[in-house]
Every structure is written in structure tokens, then in C-alpha cells.
Amino acid sequence: MSEKLNETLRQKLKVRRPGLFTTIQDLGRPHAVTSGVPPGGAMDRFAHRAANLLVANDEAAATLECTLNGPELIALESCLVAIAGADFDPRVNGRPLQMWEGTFLHEGDELTFAGRRSGARAYIAIAGGVAGDRWLGSLATYMLAARGGMHGRQLQAGDVIAAAGTPRAPAISGRQLAYNLRPDYGNHTLHAIPGPHIRRLGGAGRQELFGAPFKVSKDADRMGYRLEGRGLDVSGDELLSFGLAAGAIQVPRSGQPILLMADHQTAGGYPVVATVAGAAMPVAAQLVPGDELTFAEVGIEAALRMRKAQRAALDSLIS
């Protein structure tokens, strides 16, 4: 059962303009995949977690995921916010706001975004976490089923963003993620581990996968990105459907790979030639149609070292 937004929660922000596509997201519902429901949750988990930690929230608290541009929000009372991920040039009352840093908004302050400078998805955390409908254990919005988050839909003008609780530590502004610990979103090299059906590519195909540039097509959303390249030949029998994972690189008959993202189909029968390392998924989440990327082959050990480094960066925010 979904828990409806509790009216007694503290109302923090009023939505004047919703932005192109702004949804409430958290760390998703991984157990729901056995029912065919995607795991969902924030596309860029690093930015989502960092934004939460900057306002002293639990990392699993819900944030606003803003796609390609940001909303216009008015503070209904003073609250601590942090913005991480894509740079849409955030402003408070017209003045630039530092990203990756906790900032107090006072009643009446206007949080706006002047325009996209880089990346695809920015995350807004508020102290206490964003409140929303809980569905299958998660506040993540899943539009196809119209469940989770803001009544299963994207934000609309007039919506009110409430805080779900109180932060686990006193709200302090000025907490900041060190510059050198922020992801290098400009480097579109996605480290990927060879997958179950890598052999179907053959030697030349493998070289093509790990080295040739691919372009993110217009067909790119929270489910996945269709990529454009010279084409990969995956000959062989049809496969029996099996469970999938975010980051999997599927190759259908067309030879143009599909990179699975947070709202991915839970099972499929296309060959999976490689899977993007967890630590490279934040960069993947920040790609927009037209961006070029390359896959770099990496082993499990190296991928786990990258994961540890990201964990250490987040831990630097936990006092």
C-alpha cells in the first residue's frame, strides 16, 4: 500500500515552475524486480548521496532529480538545501549558488536555475529528506505505474515539497564536498566489465566495443540509452530471457547497443556484452543525447577499487 503524503509534514518549498522533468527519487526498490518492476531510484547515485549528506540526511532519503533544466522553487520557511550533479547554474534570488555545498534558504527565497552548463541530472536535497508516496518500500517515482514520489508523476506548478523528517544531525550550512572528490563528469570514458556474451562479438567486435566511440541517441531516458556506433555483430542463437542489471550493455540484432539505466527492463534475451562498473554509472547518468562516450575494459578488482574511492569521497562528508 502506498502511504499518502502526510499533511502535517513541514512544507518547505513551493513549485513555481516544475522544470522539464523533475521527479522524487531515492535509492529505489531493488527487491521489486522479481515482479518485473524496475529497481528505479536516482540515476546518479553519487550526486544523490552527496546532496543528502551535505544536509546531514541519511543517504537513502529522497531528493529531487531534475532533468536537463531545473525547477523554480520558493522557500515557504527557512530550510537547508544542497545541489549536486549536473550544473544548471543554480541561483538564489538571482545570485549564483555554490553546488556541492549545504546552503540555507530563508522564507521567500527563490531557488532557480539559469540554464544547463553541463550534465543531464541535478539533485536537490532538503534537510529531513523530500517527502512522498511510498510504493514497494521506496519513494522513487515510477511513471509507468503512476506510483511513488509525488503521486507517481513528475512535479507540476503549485506542488508543495515537504520534509519527510528531521535530519540525523543538526542542519549546518557550508558543508562542502572537496573539489577533487567530485566526479569528473566531463570524462566520458565508461569503465565496463566484460559480460556473459562477450564471446559473441569475436576479436574485432571486442576491439570495437572497447575503443570505438559511441554516441548517445535521442532515445535516452531513465530506462536506458540507445547508442549509435558502427554496429556490433552478435551472431548466435536466440537466448532464453534472464535477469538484468543497471549498466548492462545489451546488443540487439541491429548491432546498436543499449545501455540499461535505473528504470531498466528487469529481464531480457539480448546478449549482454559488458556491464558498466558501478563507479562509472554517475558519469553515464549525466550524458545527454549527442554526447560521445567510449567503453574502457576493466576487471572486477579495478572496478571495486573505483567503487571504494567513491565511497571514501562520500564518507568525507560524514562527521
Next chain:
Amino acid sequence: MPAPSSKPTTPKVRTHPLGDSALLAELGTRLDTALNTRAIALAAALQKRRDVRQAIAGYASVTVHFDPDQTTYDSLTTAIKRLATKRPPMAEPGRLHRIPVTYDGPDIEAVAKQLNRTPTQIAEIHTRPIYRVFLVGFVPGWAYLGPLPEELELPRRHVPRTQVPAGSVAIAGRQTGIYPLPSPGGWHLIGRTPVKLFLPDSDPPCLFRAGDRVKFFAQ
């Protein structure tokens, strides 16, 4: 789709990385009820482990999402190979669902023509078996049912439909299924059912579970 077979299965498992915190354990490559029973039992056994976040049975495989802070790909592979040599516990027969179908789908005439049958015969053959739920997944509430009788085997449509209505009963290869939500689809639509497959306000939010049995009847 590989042909179904009833040959006894050997407990040989191959594992492959699916990123740095998941793996695919393959038990075989055939559409086979015994293999699927093994996959479901292996997934259930793995789900009990603390280092496993999620184990999802496929037709003849298990996808395992694990916690890389608690285990490694290699040690989980060893554990899976050991688990797979154990005889699975006698599988309890899955729940039986009786699903009413009106066999008037937009493809029923074309399917009948291709197979040299009448639409009534198509309905008669489709309602004959008790199908197994091999796998729940792809989209919310979707279940892969089979094996479909050989007499109804057809490749997928050349051009998939961009929109298939929810409740459409469809066939492709040796499989049959019901579209739980309006979605694109490449299967042949032979009928429709009012039964809801995706139940967003239940937990789990779907009618069928892997291992269940499904009997269609014409109405």
C-alpha cells in the same frame, strides 16, 4: 528459441560477471521445466544468504546481485556451484490460475491462416495445456508462460506494434503471455482477458509468480 526438451538436467553451472556487484549463473540453454525448477530453487537458496541482495531466476539461470563488501565474485561462484550439486527440494506445485480468454485478438485470423487452422482450433489448442510461469519480468507483471504446443509455434511479428492494449493474450515461439500494461509488442495477439496481471497496490504487485501454473479457458 531453443526447442524444449525433457532430458534430465546436469547440475553444471557457469557464472559470468554482470558488473562488479552482480553475476549471471547459467544452468543451461534449453527451455526446460526441470532446468527452470532448478533455477527457482537455486534463487530461493541464494536469497537466504546475507551477502546476496537479490537473486532472480530466469528460464535456466539465476541473476545474483551481491554486496561486494561482504563477498567476492569468486567466492560466490564457489558457493553457487556447491548449491547447484544439491538436489533441489521437491518443488511444490505452483498455484494454479484459471484465466478466461475471448479469442478475438487482431491477429487470430492471420495466425489461423498461417497455421492452416480455424480460429476456433487455435483457441482449442491454446487452452489445452497447463502452462508454467517460467519467469516474471521484463515489464511489471509480465510472465513468460510455456511451453506453447508446437502446432502454434510462429516467429515474432516482422514489425512490432507500437502499442498493445493491456490484457492482450499473445503467442511467439514456444511461449505465450499476457500484456499487463499498454506497451509496444512483437507477439501475435490472439485474444484478451479481463484479468489484471499487474496489481500496483498489492505486494508483490503481480498475479503470477515463477513456478505457478496457468490454464486458459475460452469464454
